[in-house]
Amino acid sequence: MCGIVGYVGSKSVAQVLLGGLARLEYRGYDSAGIAVIENGELNVVRRVGKLANLVNALEASPAEGVTGIGHTRWATHGRPSEGNAHPHADCSGRIAVVHNGIIENYIELRTELTTTGHVLSSETDTEVIAHLVESYYAGDLVEATSKAVARLEGSYALGVLHRDHPGEIVAARKDSPLIVGKGEGENIVASDIPAVLEYTREVIPLHDGQIALVSADAVRIFDEDGSEVAESETEIMHVEWDLEAAEKGGYEDFMLKEIYEQPKAIRETLRGRFVDGQVQLSELVMSEEEALALSRVFIIACGTSYHAGIVAKTLIEQWARMPVEVQVSSEFRYSDPIIDDETLVVAITQSGETADTLAGVREARERGAKVIAITNVVGSRVTREADGVLYTHAGPEIGVAATKTFTAQIAALTVLALKLAQVKGTLDDERTRYLWDEICVIPAAIETIFAEAPAIERCADEYYNSASMLFIGRGMGVPVAMEGALKLKEISYIHAEAYPAGEMKHGPIALITEESPVVAVTIQGHTYEKVVSNIQEVRARGAQVIAIATAGDADIKPHAEHVLPIPATPESLSAIPASVPLQLLAYYIAKKRDCNVDQPRNLAKSVTVE
Ligand code: G6P
Secondary structure, three states: OOEEEEEEOOOOHHHHHHHHHHHHHHHOOOEEEEEEEEOOEEEEEEEEOOHHHHHHHHHHOOOOOOEEEEEEEOOOOOOOOOOOOOOEEOOOOOEEEEEEEEEOOHHHHHHHHHHOOOOOOOOOOOHHHHHHHHHHOOOOHHHHHHHHHHOOOEEEEEEEEEOOOOOOEEEEEEEOOOEEEEOOOOEEEEOOHHHOOOOOOEEEEOOOOOEEEEOOOOEEEEOOOOOEOOHHHOOOEEOOOOHHHHOOOOOOOHHHHHHHOHHHHHHHHHOOOEEOOEEOOHHHOOOHHHHHHOOEEEEEEOHHHHHHHHHHHHHHHHHHOOOEEEEEHHHHOOOOOOOOOOEEEEEEOOOOOOHHHHHHHHHHHHOOOEEEEEEOOOOOHHHHHOOEEEEOOOOOOOOOOOOHHHHHHHHHHHHHHHHHHHHHOOOOHHHHHHHHHHHHOHHHHHHHHHOOHHHHHHHHHHHOOOOEEEEEEOOOHHHHHHHHHHHHHHHHOOEEEEEEHHHHHHOHHHHOOOOOOEEEEEOOOOOHHHHHHHHHHHHOOOOOEEEEEEOOOOOOHHHOOEEEEEOOOOHHHOHHHHHHHHHHHHHHHHHHOOOOOOOOOOOOOOOOOO
């Protein structure tokens, strides 16, 4: 959802900005641009399309300087074009602005600005900010930015540059992520951590309403009321990831690397969560009595995180015997939800910045519910809004299609479900220990699935030209099928739908032809025979079937063209291993279609606008 970066220091600013943008490109890739202060003038270079186009332009005509800002765009207002690319400048060409977010009152501001003589040249909401700063500027860039942002409705993370302030960047945020990486004699502003890791692992997360004045040697932070935050009170976080974690490390794509990082991500997420037979979850931030008084759980999330939520519903209902509702955040926030102080709301968001999920968190808290967030990003917005935070420890996920964060979320939710069951007394110690032992062997189980990668690739060879694919399953197989279909459509652009297998005959079976393969999640469990019957129904209508099945299941072989095995796991824990072959299937199909798996068209990794 747009990435912004700003650099002040002694290195070649264009190179630092391009390096930062490359690490933020997952946030949007419609166009890119930079502005640097060069010989007392602003030099703005922008190009439509991927960052590579901007890199080429700067190779042909280098930009030099010590201060600059950059942007990679995911279009909201105005189509992708050079004129709509950031940075945007004011009338005088002295001020440049990069922005991530949406200015909801930009039409009103645009009218006001044009009436007072400003000439705006783009179709974007952002451009009004450059002109507002211009109109308020009287020598102090922080003051002008502060007055400008006070006029804005909506969300923003901003980088502001002024020709007459050559060693400074002003940064501001509200409802869009922004951090300042603190270096030695250099500082770097960015939308996300990977962009600063080459220079520093000390990071200041800006809070909503704050404005930062960033120079090479200092970061001064001002609260919304203009008062300066004392240096001793500035929160500096140390990032554990290193640069290597945010690079491809020999893999062809981030997505493939991240699929292979799943065993580690799950191990890290589970580490220290079970001690002397007790599930450790202080993040629940409530006493045993309060937890015991909980009557239900409401899970909110978007996209892949929503699918993790559906897995959790089954786990919590089965183990803790508590009713669970799961809703996509964009619906939840406007649904006048029935929740109260006996409801535990679980907000799942790998980025911690998804606008709809954040709005849902606020809505839930206003209604008296306790909110626990499950996120992968330390210091992200949701960590400040929720009552408790349960981190997944998956490391940075750069591929736009979520893989390791999904399975790490399920691991974290498994811990939560076990904890609730323990509090409610609905699982005995022996069963809890058995389940925990089984959870702990899942990472090793995934490693055995990787050995099947060549077979999965051969399967992709047969189906990569399909126009449409159906994914079916029952029970735990339903969210697995949903996530499998989402992965396929996200990265290969093949139409894919997921259905509970029993629903096929109520409509979707009409879609079945010889050209539409069916992926059936057929893991051993109490509905195994039912899914096999559903497979027979689709095969009778000409469908070719790819079955995800338990290793050693000989019975499934006559019913499927391809069998992709996963190690035997208790049914309740099968979602993680069953998802891995589907991630690889989507990956190989997309690669054979020459798709950019890390940066699929029209998508962005973190959706910070509604
Ligand atoms: C975007 C991403 C998805 C992700 C969803 C929710 O659509 O492309 O991969 O699942 O946002 O993101 P969150 O950060 O809230 O989990």
